[in-house]
Amino acid sequence: MNAPxxxxxxxxxxxxxxxxxxxxxxxxxxxxxxVQGDYARTLxxxxxxxxxxxxxxxxxxxxxxxxxxxxxxxxxxxxxxMQIPRxxxxxxxxxxxxxxxxxxxxxxxxxxxxxxxxxKTLEPRIREWxxxxxxxxxxxxxxxxxxxxxxxxxxxxxxxxxxxxxSRLQEFRHLAEGFFEVQNDAAxxxxxxxxxxxxxxxxxxxKRANPDDKLMSHFITVDIDGRTMSEDEILAMSFVLFLGGxxxxxxxxxxxxxxxxxxxxxQARLAADPSLIPAFADEAVRLxxxxxxxxxxxxxxxxxxxxxxxxxxxLNVLCVGSRDPRKFEAPNAFDLDRKRAxxxxxxxxxxxxxxHVLGRAxxxxxxxxxxxxxxxxxxxPGQRHAFRMGxxxxxxxxxLRWPAS
Numbered sequence: 001m002n003a004p005x006x007x008x009x010x011x012x013x014x015x016x017x018x019x020x021x022x023x024x025x026x027x028x029x030x031x032x033x034x035v036q037g038d039y040a041r042t043l044x045x046x047x048x049x050x051x052x053x054x055x056x057x058x059x060x061x062x063x064x065x066x067x068x069x070x071x072x073x074x075x076x077x078x079x080x081x082m083q084i085p086r087x088x089x090x091x092x093x094x095x096x097x098x099x100x101x102x103x104x105x106x107x108x109x110x111x112x113x114x115x116x117x118x119x120k121t122l123e124p125r126i127r128e129w130x131x132x133x134x135x136x137x138x139x140x141x142x143x144x145x146x147x148x149x150x151x152x153x154x155x156x157x158x159x160x161x162x163x164x165x166x167s168r169l170q171e172f173r174h175l176a177e178g179f180f181e182v183q184n185d186a187a188x189x190x191x192x193x194x195x196x197x198x199x200x201x202x203x204x205x206x207k208r209a210n211p212d213d214k215l216m217s218h219f220i221t222v223d224i225d226g227r228t229m230s231e232d233e234i235l236a237m238s239f240v241l242f243l244g245g246x247x248x249x250x251x252x253x254x255x256x257x258x259x260x261x262x263x264x265x266x267q268a269r270l271a272a273d274p275s276l277i278p279a280f281a282d283e284a285v286r287l288x289x290x291x292x293x294x295x296x297x298x299x300x301x302x303x304x305x306x307x308x309x310x311x312x313x314x315l316n317v318l319c320v321g322s323r324d325p326r327k328f329e330a331p332n333a334f335d336l337d338r339k340r341a342x343x344x345x346x347x348x349x350x351x352x353x354x355x356h357v358l359g360r361a362x363x364x365x366x367x368x369x370x371x372x373x374x375x376x377x378x379x380x381p382g383q384r385h386a387f388r389m390g391x392x393x394x395x396x397x398x399x400l401r402w403p404a405s
Contacts, residue, residue, distance in 0.1 A: 056085030158245030163214030176246030256284035289345030
């Protein structure tokens with residue numbers, strides 16, 4: 001009988017004892033509200049690539065160079081399965097579940113809508129939404145930042161970009177959150193996937209009947225090597241965008257503001273000199289990545305002492321790689337004056353996050369509009385900040401307060 005997912009099993013014979021480290025990616029007791037910092041502290045003494053017997057048994061890569069070796073080597077490490085533990089009939093995403101060169105035509109199709117020029121054009125509308133959403137809470141003197149701002153702002157921007165009905169925002173957010181909460185429950189994962197695909201199928205039908213200048217209409221008509229995409233391809237592409245648009249920027253923003261709420265001196269500097277806000281966004285993105293990206297080992301590969309074998313899974317803990325002390329001085333410190341450096345929050349190589357330009361712009365613009373109206377704030381004392389672990393980490397609540405205007 002297999003051991004339950006949350007209980008240790010025996011490690012494989014080819015894994016030496018000194019490379020085994022007990023860590024549960026879905027619920028390790030050592031992880032608290034400072035999720036990324038607790039990850040870095042908990043894994044500080046673990047090898048750069050180690051084996052955990054939890055969740056079916058899998059490798060974890062935590063070092064900057066180790067992660068880079070995995071995510072830039074599709075010959076040995078494939079994205080065609082990204083669930084831990086492995087499940088039958090895993091969800092299929094385009095371009096996320098395709099190894100190069102198969103993913104490249106689809107990435108090229110997406111880039112006109114997500115590149116720097118396109119996002120620069122969107123900035124005035126992004127700013128309008130940021131100002132409106134911050135304006136809803138400013139006179140209250142307090143809010144749950146996650147519930148009232150961070151789970152609304154980037155999702156609204158994404159839904160408008162896609163051409164979705166904004167009245168369904170909460171419904172769609174709950175679906176995305178549920179999807180990430182059940183990564184080790186194959187049946188529930190399948191049920192939620194079917195619901196999301198149904199919503200996206202209806203949107204495709206709507207845009208075929210009434211095309212516009214939004215992203216879904218672009219997918220319907222865009223040229224992929226001399227042809228248009230099939231409905232299955234459009235569904236697989238829009239599925240991954242749905243999940244990212246509903247959840248990823250929301251959570252990076254929440255963790256960033258949890259930190260900013262603890263730094264009144266940084267708040268004062270940013271409010272006095274908004275030209276520093278891009279540096280704040282860069283450092284926040286480095287420190288508070290939320291995606292831990294899995295790979296399936298498709299060909300045996302040794303990295304250092306770790307002997308990764310075909311059929312095993314490896315999880316790349318990007319947020320810890322971006323705090324590698326061999327790459328960053330005082331890696332766990334938030335340093336507004338840190339010289340910008342390459343990190344792993346948006347991954348690297350052929351699967352660099354397509355939405356990274358949009359994500360940075362959203363965090364920067366929201367911070368500009370927030371600090372115009374709320375230049376000083378703090379976490380509400382005594383209030384819990386609920387969070388989620390897993391392949392995509394989340395901050396579920398962040399009660400803040402500020403002086404009444």
